[in-house]
Amino acid sequence: MKPIKIGLIGLGNAxxxxxxxxxxxxxxxxxxxxxxxxxxxxxxxxxRIFYTHDLSAIPKGLDLYILAVSDSAITEVAAQLAKVxxxxxxVHISGAASSKTLAPFxxxxxxxxxxxTLTKGRKIKFKEIPICIEANNEPLKSxxxxxxxxxxxxxxxxxxxxxxxxxxxxxxxxxxxNHLYSLAEKITNDKDLSFDLLRxxxxxxxxxxxxxxxxxxxxxxxxxxxxxxxxAHMEKLEQYPDILKVYEVLTKSLxx
Amino acid sequence: MKPIKIGLIGLGNAxxxxxxxxxxxxxxxxxxxxxxxxxxxxxxxxxRIFYTHDLSAIPKGLDLYILAVSDSAITEVAAQLAKVxxxxxxVHISGAASSKTLAPFxxxxxxxxxxxTLTKGRKIKFKEIPICIEANNEPLKSxxxxxxxxxxxxxxxxxxxxxxxxxxxxxxxxxxxNHLYSLAEKITNDKDLSFDLLRxxxxxxxxxxxxxxxxxxxxxxxxxxxxxxxxAHMEKLEQYPDILKVYEVLTKSLxx
Numbered sequence: 161m162k163p164i165k166i167g168l169i170g171l172g173n174a175x176x177x178x179x180x181x182x183x184x185x186x187x188x189x190x191x192x193x194x195x196x197x198x199x200x201x202x203x204x205x206x207x208r209i210f211y212t213h214d215l216s217a218i219p220k221g222l223d224l225y226i227l228a229v230s231d232s233a234i235t236e237v238a239a240q241l242a243k244v245x246x247x248x249x250x251v252h253i254s255g256a257a258s259s260k261t262l263a264p265f266x267x268x269x270x271x272x273x274x275x276x277t278l279t280k281g282r283k284i285k286f287k288e289i290p291i292c293i294e295a296n297n298e299p300l301k302s303x304x305x306x307x308x309x310x311x312x313x314x315x316x317x318x319x320x321x322x323x324x325x326x327x328x329x330x331x332x333x334x335x336x337x338n339h340l341y342s343l344a345e346k347i348t349n350d351k352d353l354s355f356d357l358l359r360x361x362x363x364x365x366x367x368x369x370x371x372x373x374x375x376x377x378x379x380x381x382x383x384x385x386x387x388x389x390x391x392a393h394m395e396k397l398e399q400y401p402d403i404l405k406v407y408e409v410l411t412k413s414l415x416x
Numbered sequence: 417m418k419p420i421k422i423g424l425i426g427l428g429n430a431x432x433x434x435x436x437x438x439x440x441x442x443x444x445x446x447x448x449x450x451x452x453x454x455x456x457x458x459x460x461x462x463x464r465i466f467y468t469h470d471l472s473a474i475p476k477g478l479d480l481y482i483l484a485v486s487d488s489a490i491t492e493v494a495a496q497l498a499k500v501x502x503x504x505x506x507v508h509i510s511g512a513a514s515s516k517t518l519a520p521f522x523x524x525x526x527x528x529x530x531x532x533t534l535t536k537g538r539k540i541k542f543k544e545i546p547i548c549i550e551a552n553n554e555p556l557k558s559x560x561x562x563x564x565x566x567x568x569x570x571x572x573x574x575x576x577x578x579x580x581x582x583x584x585x586x587x588x589x590x591x592x593x594n595h596l597y598s599l600a601e602k603i604t605n606d607k608d609l610s611f612d613l614l615r616x617x618x619x620x621x622x623x624x625x626x627x628x629x630x631x632x633x634x635x636x637x638x639x640x641x642x643x644x645x646x647x648a649h650m651e652k653l654e655q656y657p658d659i660l661k662v663y664e665v666l667t668k669s670l671x672x
Contacts, residue, residue: 173635231642231644231645232642232644256637256645256648275613275614275616275617276616276617276620277617277620277621277624277633277635279624279633279635282624284620288616289616290612290613290616292613314612314613314616316610316613318609322607322609324648324652325603325604325607325609325652326604326609326613326614327645327649328603328649328652328653328663329600329603329604329614330614330617331636331637331638331649331663332596332599332600332659332662332663333593333596333597333600333614333617333618333621334617334618334621334635334636335634335635335636335637335638335639335670336596336662336663336666336670337589337593337596337597337618337621337622338621338624338625338630338633338634338635339630339634339638339666339669339670340588340589340592340593340596341589341593341625341630341633342630342631342634343588343669344585344588344589344630345629345630345631347581347584347585348581348582348585351578351581353574353578353581353582354572355629356546356570357531357546357548357570357572357582358531358582358585358586358589359625359626360531360532360544360545360546360570361531361532361533361586361589361590362589362590362593362622362625362626363622363623363626364532364533364540365533365589365590365593365594365622366593366618366619366621366622366623367619367622368533368535368538368594369594369597369615369618370615370618370619373601373611374594374595374597374598374600374601375598375601377535377594377597378591378594378595378598379429379533379535379590379591379594380587380590380591381512381587381591382587382591382595383591386487386488388487388488389487389512389583392512392580393583393584393587396580396581396584397584402669402672403588403669405665405669406588406592406665406666406669407584407587407588407592409661409662409665410592410595410662413595413599413658413659413661413662414591414592414595416658
């Protein structure tokens with residue numbers, strides 16, 4: 161892989177995980193920006209790279225700029241950045257935003273989307289994270305491919321439409337399942353039961369579908385049409401109207 | 417632990433996993449019954465223990481009988497078993513059924529509930545599975561405690577009411593999350609995307625809450641009030657009315 165110089169804009173959860181991975185694998189992280197002055201200097205010094213909390217100071221002429229900012233900030237930050245760096249290769253890392261968000265500001269743009277929940281501080285094996293890439297031109301596509309392969313064993317070309325669908329499903333298997341964990345924890349807390357009782361079940365449920373098809377892994381009262389148990393559960397859940405609603409809809413969906 | 421002799425009734429998913437664990441840890445598995453003649457002989461021979469596919473042939477006078485049959489069969493099998501063995505220590509392994517289900521048939525009864533999704537053939541570390549025990553008398557309670565500790569590091573005294581709540585929450589974090597995986601897979605299949613793209617996210621979502629509180633792990637558009645993304649998702653999901661319903665209810669519940 162030809163060595164490139166990368167500027168990373170944003171050091172939130174995803175940004176800081178990406179910075180760490182790029183740095184550790186010597187993939188050309190050259191400059192970082194975050195508005196938080198202290199964070200900028202702490203990360204920049206540790207990695208011995210250029211850092212700034214002033215976007216207008218970000219170096220021009222780098223090979224690639226990665227916007228790791230929240231979806232709602234992409235347009236604004238891209239506009240500011242364009243004034244500083246002029247035309248350049250720019251990508252964002254969002255699952256939800258179209259690559260076209262960048263089109264008004266740069267001729268060469270794309271997406272570099274690591275499909276994972278990236279939490280600051282958590283140790284993540286980047287090489288197992290699927291990276292979805294897209295670009296509006298071949299040279300950038302090939303640059304992103306090299307970069308993604310340097311980070312992960314799982315690289316996919318995914319266009320805007322496909323990525324939008326992936327993002328919906330990611331919300332389902334991540335945000336919604338985590339919310340089910342939360343609702344369950346609300347109940348265990350209320351009933352003076354330890355949430356630890358459920359942790360091995362949670363992990364095994366996710367582990368099972370690493371190889372199996374989720375359909376083949378499905379068990380439980382709704383899957384086997386056990387109305388007696390479903391009714392008993394719903395009666396208990398009357399004291400949790402919100403959870404009862406969730407229970408009803410998922411049970412109905414399961415019974416289909 | 418005083419050596420005991422155990423009769424195991426039923427070799428379905430949970431029963432056969434339990435048989436394997438009891439056998440491997442030399443915890444006194446003495447006889448197994450399943451209606452399936454071939455399965456009875458295959459497991460009985462492999463473990464070199466008494467086996468039968470005729471419930472009336474199950475040996476009398478064992479220290480403990482474990483009913484590993486489906487919830488709906490407990491009463492019927494208990495009634496038949498009582499005719500054969502007379503009075504004895506009998507437990508079932510169900511999360512949903514009350515221990516009292518056994519009261520009409522035996523003086524000494526209880527529950528031995530491994531809180532895990534037990535799939536035949538899958539290798540499971542029994543020592544990490546929480547085992548919830550309950551008995552209507554102290555000697556049986558103490559016998560179940562010894563037995564559970566022989567299998568697992570996580571043993572809990574859980575009464576009928578508590579176990580009923582646990583079962584509701586188990587359905588939520590296991591059956592419902594798995595169903596969300598299935599719905600996501602339906603979409604990825606339809607859109608010619610590989611479900612492998614979501615597998616690392618699924619595993620990380622479950623891994624995160626092994627130490628964290630699920631509330632602290634919550635991310636996503638609904639948690640941050642990102643209406644634009646939610647609306648975009650709902651527009652896409654119009655072609656999946658059933659999934660849209662699930663999406664709406666979980667998003668509403670998350671926003672609370």
